[in-house]
Amino acid sequence: MLDAELIRRCHTVFPGHRARTPAETFAAMAAWCEQNGVQHDVYGNGDLIESFEDKVAALLGFPAAVFCISGTMAQVTALRLACEDRGGRPAALHPTSHIFVHERSNYQLLGHFDALQVGDRNRPWDVADLEAVPDRLAAIGIEIPMREIGGQVASWEELEAIKLHARSRGAHLHMDGARLWEAAAGYGRSVAEIAAGFDSVYVSLYKGIGGLGGAMLAGSREFVERAAEWFRRQGGNVVHRSPYVVAASMQFDARLAAMPDYFRRTQFLHEALRDHPLIRVNPATPAANMLHLHLPVSRERALAIRAELAERHGIWLFNRVSNGVLPDTSYFELYVGDNLLDMPDDRLREALAIFARALT
Known part of the structure; x- marks a missing residue:
């Protein structure tokens, strides 16, 4: 459980964007609704939501898009339909797929579809991973970027080869694009270019x-x-x-416009971390505005260091931290947003140095 009060007292916060209070969020939403004459939708019918669905569809290069209350529901539904259309054949998913890691076996227990784990959990797919599957596949689901391995992506050439492979196999190609907006800067391509060749794409609004x-x-x-x-x-x-659509719509354009800046800041951070070889960074070259930082201390020690740096130095380095594969190691995800973008370079380097000293 995060100590919200302790975070609030810190002047140097690394992960994500500055957290708004509910009062700040709702006040901003109310002002935006007033300025734009927003009316509630009724069961998904209304000018605001329908125009926003059209906007997202156009950005992704698809004829249509529909709002869903959660990505969990959107993803399994897309793959369920794809597998039903192809006689109940299985879907191929990476071992780190959100469906396997975070969705509590919903695809199995709710009877959505059958799934095969394909590829090495520590690296993105290449087309050879899919070519090695002897089964007739109904669907292929790929996450861009792959959160559980530090935001890695398949190379552009491999991604294009995967698209061709899915088409040649008659398999529905689905993208878990929860962080697709972030991957566009890393690829140096528009989201429509990345999505071209996919049959369906899910994107997150939060x-x-x-x-x-x-x-x-x-x-x-x-x-x-x-x-x-x-x-x-x-x-x-x-x-x-309408609450969900307003909260996303009112900052959608600004967030997309900032993604290249977040990516450049991630590259700066990645370079700054070279001065501290105790901290191992995944991936070797940033592919999106997120990184995994691997530490030479246990999870418990990492949490103690986090609290110490917050109390003594006003520095908040990370939120959740996980046990590493090796004993007495740990790692955390760092999403680069407004907090790091607005941080002076010298302050960023100083905070990293303090953290590295604490790790020794």
Whole structure:
């Protein structure tokens, strides 16, 4: 459990964006609604939500997109439909797929589809991983970027080869694009270029965008309409989506415009970490505005260091930290957002030096 009061007292905060209080968030939403004459949607019908769905679909290069209350619901629904359309054949997913790691076996227990773990959990797919699967696949799901391995991505050439492979196999190609907005800067491509060749794409409205929650699923109009019906069947038919759409819409353009800056700041941070070889960084070259930092101390010691630096130096380095594979090691994810973007270079370097000394 994070100590919100301790974080608030820190003047040097590394991860993410400055956290707004509920009062600040709701006041900003109310002002934006007033300025833009926003009315509630009713069960997903309304000018604001429909225009936002059209906007996201156009950005991704698809005919249609539909709001979903959660990415968890959006992803399994997309893969369920793809597998049903192809006779119940399995979907291929990377071992670090969000569906395997964070969704409590919903795809199995709720009877959505069968899944195969394909590839090495410590690196992104290449097309050879998929070519080695002898089974007839209904769907292939790929995360861009891959959060559990530090935001890595397949090379552009491998990604294009995977698209061709899926098409030649007649498999539905689905993207977990929860952080697709972030990957665009790393690839140096538009999100539409990255999404070209996919049959469906899920994007988050709260991770990099900073909304209250929610997701979009893009695809063909027929596919999106079928998915929307399944969202209703699964309890996703909330009467007003407007709070989620407002919270995302009011900062959507600004967040997308800032992604290249976040990526450049990540490159700066990556370079600064070279001065502290005790801290191992994954990936070797940033692919998005996120990194995993691997530490030569146990998780318990890392948490103690975090508290000490916050109390004594006003520095908050990370939120959650996990046990490493080796004994007495740990690692944490660092998402680079407004906090690091606005931090003076000297202060960033000083904080890293203090952290590195604490690790010894």
